[in-house]
Amino acid sequence: MSEEAGVKAEQEIMVPGGHGTAFSVRPDQLVEIVDLEGQQVADFIAFAERNRTEWLSTTHTRSSLLRLTVRVGDRLDSNWRRPMFEIIRDDVGRNDVITSMCDDRRYRLDYGVEGHRSCRTNFTEALEPWGIAEWQMPDPFNFFQNAPILQDRTFGNEVPTGRAGDKLVLRTLMDSIVSVSACPQDLNPCNGFRPSPLMIRIFGP
Numbered sequence: 001m002s003e004e005a006g007v008k009a010e011q012e013i014m015v016p017g018g019h020g021t022a023f024s025v026r027p028d029q030l031v032e033i034v035d036l037e038g039q040q041v042a043d044f045i046a047f048a049e050r051n052r053t054e055w056l057s058t059t060h061t062r063s064s065l066l067r068l069t070v071r072v073g074d075r076l077d078s079n080w081r082r083p084m085f086e087i088i089r090d091d092v093g094r095n096d097v098i099t100s101m102c103d104d105r106r107y108r109l110d111y112g113v114e115g116h117r118s119c120r121t122n123f124t125e126a127l128e129p130w131g132i133a134e135w136q137m138p139d140p141f142n143f144f145q146n147a148p149i150l151q152d153r154t155f156g157n158e159v160p161t162g163r164a165g166d167k168l169v170l171r172t173l174m175d176s177i178v179s180v181s182a183c184p185q186d187l188n189p190c191n192g193f194r195p196s197p198l199m200i201r202i203f204g205p
């Protein structure tokens with residue numbers, strides 16, 4: 001599903017590199033995340049619309065799939081073990097469901113940088129209109145993130161393999177509030193040392 005296929009998106013959100021956004025979705029909508037310039041990670045979190053104590057959970061999804069990554073056909077579960085999304089297209093084929101989102105402590109403690117933008121602040125700012133506070137942010141799905149799992153069960157942090165225009169598309173299975181961050185990390189290979197924009201397109205019904 002894409003603009004090229006002749007279907008007009010109901011909503012289009014341009015997310016500048018290093019910034020975030022939030023929006024609500026209904027069941028059977030499609031959420032398309034486009035890596036516009038390549039090598040950009042999309043941190044993704046979601047809450048159930050009707051009860052904010054239910055959220056999209058990497059832990060429960062990993063446990064359900066018995067796998068340390070996600071791919072096309074997978075259903076992504078909530079902490080109440082209900083499916084919230086299904087991956088229906090994944091051009092890059094590399095997604096991380098292990099590492100935490102970046103936050104101001106990460107930049108301060110590990111890099112000695114004060115006041116750096118972070119996924120955590122992006123989510124907090126974007127979700128403020130829904131009354132969702134900083135402490136409520138669940139661990140993210142890091143779409144397009146290249147964190148290969150190695151033989152000795154450690155995992156890496158490498159430049160993403162996504163190329164300009166690559167997409168990941170989710171089918172929505174539940175009324176949800178979604179937030180996406182074009183990760184601001186520019187001090188390690190996570191985003192190719194150069195955060196760049198994402199395009200979010202939401203298609204009917």
Ligand SMILES: [Zn+2]
Pocket residue numbers: 043101102103118119120183184185
């Ligand atoms: Zn980040």
